[in-house]
Amino acid sequence: MNIGFADVAFILIAGFTLLTALGVVLLRNxxxxxxxxxxSFLGVAGIYFTLNAGFLGLVQIMVYAGAISVLIIFAxxxxxxxxxxxxxxxxxxxxxxxxxxxxxxxxxxALVGSIWFTKFxxxxxxxxxxxxxxxxxLMLGDxxxxxxxxxxxxxxxxxxxxILAKGADQK
Amino acid sequence: xxxxxxxxxxxxxxxGIGLFGVLAKRSAVAVLMSVELMLNAVNINFVAISxxxxxxxxxxxxxxxxxxxxxxxxxxxxxxxxxxxxxxxxSVDLHDFNLLKW
Numbered sequence: 137m138n139i140g141f142a143d144v145a146f147i148l149i150a151g152f153t154l155l156t157a158l159g160v161v162l163l164r165n166x167x168x169x170x171x172x173x174x175x176s177f178l179g180v181a182g183i184y185f186t187l188n189a190g191f192l193g194l195v196q197i198m199v200y201a202g203a204i205s206v207l208i209i210f211a212x213x214x215x216x217x218x219x220x221x222x223x224x225x226x227x228x229x230x231x232x233x234x235x236x237x238x239x240x241x242x243x244x245x246a247l248v249g250s251i252w253f254t255k256f257x258x259x260x261x262x263x264x265x266x267x268x269x270x271x272x273x274l275m276l277g278d279x280x281x282x283x284x285x286x287x288x289x290x291x292x293x294x295x296x297x298x299i300l301a302k303g304a305d306q307k
Numbered sequence: 308x309x310x311x312x313x314x315x316x317x318x319x320x321x322x323g324i325g326l327f328g329v330l331a332k333r334s335a336v337a338v339l340m341s342v343e344l345m346l347n348a349v350n351i352n353f354v355a356i357s358x359x360x361x362x363x364x365x366x367x368x369x370x371x372x373x374x375x376x377x378x379x380x381x382x383x384x385x386x387x388x389x390x391x392x393x394x395x396x397x398s399v400d401l402h403d404f405n406l407l408k409w
Binding site: 139140142143146147150153154157158160161166169170173176177180183184187188189191192195196199200203204207208210211212214215217224225226227228232233235236237239240241243244247248251252256257258259260261267270271274275279282286289290292293294296297298300301 | 308309310311312313314315316317319320321322323324325326327328329330331332333334336337339340341343344347350351354355357358359360361362364365366368369371372373375376377378379380381382383384386387388389390391393397399401402
């Protein structure tokens with residue numbers, strides 16, 4: 137049982153990501169939660185790099201750690217009231233938290249158990265190195281219709297977000 | 308020795324953390340942030356399957372890209388909704404959003 141560089145990298149990045157994700161959920165100041173969310177996104181980007189998905193990792197850094205976090209932090213600034221220490225409290229009724237924790241533990245236990253005892257048909261193939269070319273061929277070849285639909289979806293979402301955030305036009 | 312199973316288990320743990328956040332938080336923005344964590348966990352699954360089960364096909368990475376696009380649209384619209392509700396209710400507490408409750 138030898139532990140190589142990739143294994144150490146995976147363990148470190150995975151632990152970092154899980155810790156920061158726990159920080160997102162457990163911290164009581166929502167600004168701190170947002171900062172933890174940025175670090176968690178960066179950790180997920182690192183996981184993509186360990187999976188030989190370099191392009192996806194860069195997209196993750198640009199879109200998630202760049203754009204979406206800035207959007208979330210802006211929204212937090214817009215909706216924050218006086219005391220930042222009480223902005224991200226857990227739900228006030230205890231049954232909510234208990235049932236949420238119970239459901240989560242149940243789901244995680246069931247999934248981890250079934251994953252651990254399943255034999256997956258893993259094929260080990262050396263990385264081709266040109267994953268960007270493969271992605272480009274797929275995106276503008278077989279999957280060009282979803283690609284265009286995604287572009288239209290983004291446009292519609294941006295226009296809808298502007299209209300929603302601006303509010304109905306008061307004459 | 309780190310293999311497919313470990314990636315799936317890691318993604319499951321991340322999904323569980325996000326699910327707990329969705330179920331047990333009070334602020335609507337925090338719930339949106341937890342949903343983002345869950346989407347990230349799903350993306351890790353896509354990319355891991357793309358590497359280990361169908362190598363050199365790239366379809367899993369493409370689907371992860373589409374999930375990122377949908378997540379960006381979702382978070383933009385969701386935050387706009389939250390800002391709009393905050394303007395009317397002066398609160399982002401999900402327990403104050405009871406307009407449709409009888």
